[in-house]
Amino acid sequence: MKPTAVRRTVLAASAAALALLATACGGSGDEGKGDEGKGKADSTASASAAPAAKALTAAELEKAALVQADVEEGKVATKLPATDDLAADKVKAEDEACQPLAYTLSAVPVGSPAATVKRSWTGEPKKPAGDADPEEALLAGLDTEKVLIALASYEDGGAEQAVKDVDAAVGKCAGGFTFTAAGEKLQILKVEKTQEPGGADEALAITATLAADEGIEAPMKVVVARKGATVVTFAALNVASAATGKDFDFPVKVADAQLAKLG
Numbered sequence: 001m002k003p004t005a006v007r008r009t010v011l012a013a014s015a016a017a018l019a020l021l022a023t024a025c026g027g028s029g030d031e032g033k034g035d036e037g038k039g040k041a042d043s044t045a046s047a048s049a050a051p052a053a054k055a056l057t058a059a060e061l062e063k064a065a066l067v068q069a070d071v072e073e074g075k076v077a078t079k080l081p082a083t084d085d086l087a088a089d090k091v092k093a094e095d096e097a098c099q100p101l102a103y104t105l106s107a108v109p110v111g112s113p114a115a116t117v118k119r120s121w122t123g124e125p126k127k128p129a130g131d132a133d134p135e136e137a138l139l140a141g142l143d144t145e146k147v148l149i150a151l152a153s154y155e156d157g158g159a160e161q162a163v164k165d166v167d168a169a170v171g172k173c174a175g176g177f178t179f180t181a182a183g184e185k186l187q188i189l190k191v192e193k194t195q196e197p198g199g200a201d202e203a204l205a206i207t208a209t210l211a212a213d214e215g216i217e218a219p220m221k222v223v224v225a226r227k228g229a230t231v232v233t234f235a236a237l238n239v240a241s242a243a244t245g246k247d248f249d250f251p252v253k254v255a256d257a258q259l260a261k262l263g
Contacts, residue, residue: 053228056153058115061230065117065151070257074123084120084148086182093179100162100169101191102179104222105208107235109152110162119149121254143240145251149258150233159229160202166224167204187211197252199259200225205250218242221250227262234258 056064068076077084086106093102100110109116126143154162176189189209196203203225212218219241223234234255238248 053159053230055114055155055158055229058117061115061117061151061153064230064262066119066121066149066254066258066261070261071121071254074121074251074254077120077122080118080120080148083182085118090183091179091181093177095173095177098169098173098177098179100165101173101177101188101206101208102181104166104169104206104224104233105179105188105220105235106181107148107150107233109150109231109233110165111152111154111158113152113158113162113231114155116150116152118151119258121147121149121251123251139240139243142243143238145236145238145248147234147236147251147254149254150235151230151258152233153230155229159226159231162231163202163204163224163226166206170204170206189217194221197223197225197255197259199256200227202226212242212245216243216245218245219247221248223250223255225255225259227259230262232258232262 065078066076067078070076084107086108088103088108091102091106091108093099103110107118123144123146152162153159170191170193173188174191176187176191178185178187180186187210189211191206191208194205194207196205203223206222206224208220208222210218210220218237221236223232223236225232225234232255234250236250240246241248
């Protein structure tokens with residue numbers, strides 16, 4: 001794949017969030033898609049019947065968000081570059097019904113949160129085999145997941161509504177849609193639910209297939225999970241998968257660590 005093709009692929013699959021990784025390319029469990037995660041989920045997990053929880057403040061969200069000490073491997077970033085921290089006005093779906101999905105794929109909170117905090121996690125790249133050719137060695141170096149994590153707290157049932165809005169958009173936009181993120185026009189070919197995670201009051205997991213250069217169909221995986229009045233969005237991409245179209249496993253341990261920290 002040509003350098004420009006890979007660069008555009010990475011941008012597309014991450015909604016501009018992985019542009020910093022694209023420069024390295026020379027030629028885009030429970031909730032992921034391990035063997036047990038490839039079946040479609042029938043629906044989101046049932047919402048809790050308990051009274052609405054109080055929205056966390058920005059300071060409380062910051063305390064509840066991942067830091068390096070919370071993970072056993074990979075790197076947590078607590079201050080994100082602009083390419084990883086898109087504002088809502090930089091993301092626009094051509095079909096308004098798909099707007100919640102466009103936000104989710106871009107790690108932008110849905111609705112009107114009272115407070116938001118963002119993090120990112122990047123795994124360690126795989127080591128190429130000793131007899132790997134240059135192309136294989138390059139792809140091995142890019143064979144790692146990056147997850148953008150957006151925490152958002154809501155007042156007055158807004159967290160429950162945010163999850164409902166994303167779930168409804170999956171149903172309406174399963175056949176694909178187009179949106180623009182940070183000036184990049186992206187075509188989603190299809191959207192499907194996968195096995196939702198545990199550890200949350202309600203959650204859903206999504207795999208979106210994005211049209212990339214040279215006929216590549218690149219997978220991107222998103223988990224949206226609610227705990228009380230807080231919704232966490234995990235938007236994940238494997239750069240090598242974005243360049244080849246091959247599947248990858250969602251990094252379950254990252255989501256588990258974040259949800260556990262929320263209590």
